[in-house]
Amino acid sequence: MNMIEANDIKMIDFKIVDINGQYRHVTIPVQQFSADTLTSGIGFDASNYGYAVVEKSDMVFIPDLDTAIVDPFCEIPTLSVTGNAMVIDYPENRPLDQYPRNIVQAAERYMKETGVADTMLILPEFEFHLFDSVGWAVQPNSISMSLDVSQAPWNSAVEGKGCVIPHQKAYHVAKPFDRTYECRSEMCLEMEKAGIPIKYHHPEVGASGQFEIEPMLGEMSKMADATMMIKYIIHNTALKYGKTATLMPKPVYGEAGNGMHVHMLLLKNGEPVFSDDNGYSHLSRTAHYFIGGLLKHISSLCAITNPSTNSFKRLVPGFEAPVTVGYATSNRSAVIRIPAYAKKPTMRRFELRNPDATCNPYLCYAAILMAGLDGIKNQIDPHENGWGPYDVNLYSLSDEEKSKLQALPTSLDAALDALEADHDYLTAGGVFPEQLLQNFISIKRQECLELSAIPHPAEFARYYNL
Structure with a gap:
């Protein structure tokens, strides 16, 4: 409640994890948040999250207040919280x-x-790509993928500033070849604000926009929460800078993977x-x-x-x-x-x-x-x-x-x-x-x-x- 008051929070966002490890979320107005929320929870349908449950699929999500942070990507002041899923039972709910x-x-x-x-x-190491653009089509008459990043070697003939990186030679390259330094520094600052200490960030081997962010060692369950938040921050900060981020293992043919x-x-x-x-x-x-x-x-x-x-x-x-x-x-x-x-x-x-x-x-x-x-x-x-x-x-x-x-x-x-x-x-x-x-x-x-x-x-x- 102190966080809510200090940051003029208007909405509470509950982030839930599906079977594939992707965030889903449900949001309530701040005035609906009370001590009862911590025991009664927020209802959701577990079958839509990929969990095949013998019980009725109606579950409740119980927030873990230790995970609460102010979401930096919401224009309306929003408190973001994750937690655990519970099976509705009597007299007490039990963990799913x-x-x-x-x-x-x-x-x-x-x-x-x-x-x-x-x-x-x-300590997980997060390798990812930052692209200027990406697109794909899987249609009966069109199966394609295209992506671009200005410093990639394939742009050597068209990149007017000459700041392209040779194939597989991007490891730790400095400015002007490192075009996304500020974007990644902001990612790290947001991770620190979220309570995730960061060791460093740097360009990786792949010349087509590959980078790495490495946190400090942490307890396993807390690092699992942190992993979800790190990916969330990478994707959203990239969009803020007009980029698109992917942690896909092999997005670029012939280049190092993530x-x-x-x-x-x-x-x-x-x-x-x-x-x-x-x-x-x-x-x-x-x-x-x-x-x-x-x-x-x-x-x-x-x-x-x-x-x-x-x-x-x-x-x-x-x-x-x-x-x-x-x-x-x-x-x-x-x-x-x-x-x-x-x-x-x-x-x-x-x-x-x-x-x-x-x-x-x-x-x-x-x-x-x-x-x-x-x-x-x-x-x-x-x-x-x-x-x-x-x-x-x-x-x-x-x-x-x-x-x-x-x-x-x-x-x-x-x-x-x-x-x-x-x-x-x-x-x-x-x-x-x-x-x-x-x-x-x-x-x-x-x-x-x-x-x-x-x-x-x-x-x-x-x-x-x-």
């Missing part, structure tokens, strides 16, 4: 176990019950669980077991961490994207990379490099934790299983050597096959409901089927005149 925010909190509770750790800290690498570490009573000066790359046996769990379940994880058909157009050799199931120090060609610069015991960690921002962050982070905990529980040693460490450039190996390596799935269909066959680690402790996984797989299968039926422009180039 399929709701992503409830799942990530259940995963944290399960972690504490195992006694392994009480806190998981994560990942969402996830750094992670565990703490128990404030002490690092992953640090050991006697271990490989200064990581403890527990850390190696966690890595083992991730690598064992990586194919099924991909269905949740890379849940779009476009995701697998990024996971190809040659663009610093991982294709090999393995781990190593300072090696971007392996799916798990241990950063050599993380020297302090409290910062020793590793990153999972396959995820991208088409994922539902709540499901993604919870699934990563559950896979790692399964590795600890079953003492899955990554070295004994032949997953490394690979301290060589895996892209440069001979075909014979590459044939010996285990690879990531090459399609969403293959990842969904793996999830159907391997998901007991997710349902452990009742964290992921079986029904949610079945519905998620069904929705994604339908996506694959629909997209596979659409002719592709590249097919015209290859087959039209045969």
Whole structure:
């Protein structure tokens, strides 16, 4: 109420997350907001959000006031709040176990019950593109996509100012080539206002408007909320500057794609669980077991961490994207990379490099934790299983050597096959409901089927005149 009064708030906006990890929202006038709202909640139809519930689909959304911020993109003063979905029950409502925010909190509770750790800290890296324009058409007589950004190499003959960037040479380029510096700085300032500390932002490798914003390490459930807000801020600030933003994994053919690498570490009573000066790359046996769990379940994880058909157009050799199931120090060609610069015991960690921002962050982070905990529980040693460490450039190996390596799935269909066959680690402790996984797989299968039926422009180039 103090925030409402201090900022002359007129509307309260409740942001709800659907199964795909996209914001939906419902707004009430401020005079309708009261203490009763925190218990009675706001009604919504869960079936329209992708949740196949056995109960009646009418649910209530209970706001979490710790997430309240003044929305910087609303002309009418608006307080933005997220929270949890509840099943209407008597005498008290109960959490909807399929709701992503409830799942990530259940995963944290399960972690504490195992006694392994009480806190998981994560740091997702947000890679994205800023374009001047974009358009697409999927019609019976027109299947096309076009985009443009002034500094891209294809504009070298028409860009009057000469500030174009050579192909794949944009990493950390400065002004005048960095055309969107102010836009990204404003994004970061808005994230800081929203309570999300930012480490830095910079141009990425892709010359056609690719950039990165990296926050500081944060607790997993809070970082899931922050991930939603970071994406919201990126998209809306881009529009304010006359740009369009996408975190799509592979929007530009032949350029680097957008990942969402996830750094992670565990703490128990404030002490690092992953640090050991006697271990490989200064990581403890527990850390190696966690890595083992991730690598064992990586194919099924991909269905949740890379849940779009476009995701697998990024996971190809040659663009610093991982294709090999393995781990190593300072090696971007392996799916798990241990950063050599993380020297302090409290910062020793590793990153999972396959995820991208088409994922539902709540499901993604919870699934990563559950896979790692399964590795600890079953003492899955990554070295004994032949997953490394690979301290060589895996892209440069001979075909014979590459044939010996285990690879990531090459399609969403293959990842969904793996999830159907391997998901007991997710349902452990009742964290992921079986029904949610079945519905998620069904929705994604339908996506694959629909997209596979659409002719592709590249097919015209290859087959039209045969």
